[in-house]
Amino acid sequence: xxxxxxxxxxxxxxxxxxxxxxxxxxxxxxxxxxxxxxxxxxxxxxxxxxxxxxxxxxxxxxxxxxxxxxxxxxxxxxxxxxxxxxxxxxxxxxxxxxxxxxxxxxxxxxxxxxxxxxxxxxxxxxxxxxxxxxxxxxxxxxx
Amino acid sequence: xxxxxxxxxxxxxxxxxxxxxxxxxxxxxxxxxxxxxxxxxxxxxxxxxxxxxxxxxxxxxxxxxxxxxxxxxxxxxxxxxxxxxxxxxxxxxxxxxxxxxxxxxxxxxxxxxxxxxxxxxxxxxxxxxxxxxxxxxxxxxxxxxxxxxxx
Numbered sequence: 623x624x625x626x627x628x629x630x631x632x633x634x635x636x637x638x639x640x641x642x643x644x645x646x647x648x649x650x651x652x653x654x655x656x657x658x659x660x661x662x663x664x665x666x667x668x669x670x671x672x673x674x675x676x677x678x679x680x681x682x683x684x685x686x687x688x689x690x691x692x693x694x695x696x697x698x699x700x701x702x703x704x705x706x707x708x709x710x711x712x713x714x715x716x717x718x719x720x721x722x723x724x725x726x727x728x729x730x731x732x733x734x735x736x737x738x739x740x741x742x743x744x745x746x747x748x749x750x751x752x753x754x755x756x757x758x759x760x761x762x763x764x765x
Numbered sequence: 766x767x768x769x770x771x772x773x774x775x776x777x778x779x780x781x782x783x784x785x786x787x788x789x790x791x792x793x794x795x796x797x798x799x800x801x802x803x804x805x806x807x808x809x810x811x812x813x814x815x816x817x818x819x820x821x822x823x824x825x826x827x828x829x830x831x832x833x834x835x836x837x838x839x840x841x842x843x844x845x846x847x848x849x850x851x852x853x854x855x856x857x858x859x860x861x862x863x864x865x866x867x868x869x870x871x872x873x874x875x876x877x878x879x880x881x882x883x884x885x886x887x888x889x890x891x892x893x894x895x896x897x898x899x900x901x902x903x904x905x906x907x908x909x910x911x912x913x914x915x916x
Binding site (some may be wrong): 661 | 793796797799800801802803804805815816820821824825826832835836837838853854855856857858859861865912
């Protein structure tokens with residue numbers, strides 16, 4: 623059984639965009655929640671002078687998390703995220719505003735599944751973290 | 766074609782870490798959810814863990830003297846590779862069921878692949894690590910495959 627939501631999803635439908643502007647506090651809290659002490663995320667002199675980055679580097683899996691959120695916030699209670707695949711192609715730094723965007727790539731009615739393209743995009747409109755996700759709209763086994 | 770990958774290095778494929786068990790707490794879910802700007806109440810209140818919470822749950826907890834000078838913990842599952850500069854990496858996660866407060870989860874990591882490709886500026890080494898997470902009943906909770914590129 624599938625909910626009514628599945629029936630109205632169309633190829634190319636856009637997922638709501640969301641802007642993110644992580645600051646030092648958020649980056650600190652994220653890495654603290656992980657227990658990640660990598661200096662490039664909190665030690666500005668180290669990140670810039672030793673590693674040669676233009677600033678503090680936003681943690682790669684935080685961008686990945688925002689791709690996941692892009693999908694689950696669009697799904698709400700209508701479906702579940704079954705899988706996601708993404709890569710970190712280019713670094714982002716504190717001070718940048720990033721956006722999560724997405725669209726419906728494929729609809730598989732026989733499986734009750736939707737394939738989605740999701741991307742994290744920077745201010746220069748470069749895709750810095752591309753991803754593909756699969757969402758399921760079966761009522762059975764839904765969390 | 767010459768290869769950077771010796772038989773000794775390739776012999777590491779199939780190595781697994783000893784299983785790690787972690788108890789999921791509402792507090793840890795809430796901290797992760799706030800730090801990642803989650804918007805759904807069930808995540809912010811810690812009723813259910815958002816996707817990718819397992820990244821925090823199973824991040825290696827090591828003592829200060831086990832960190833390298835840049836603050837990184839050494840991944841003991843990995844052999845020493847002939848290339849060391851890490852480039853972009855990727856992740857594939859299959860979610861089987863939600864994670865909730867009180868779950869006792871076990872993660873096992875396996876080095877599943879090491880291979881070489883020719884990049885535009887020289888050879889690249891790829892390696893893959895698969896992490897299987899199961900619950901107390903032994904049911905699959907999620908599978909995560911990490912691919913890293915070294916140059």
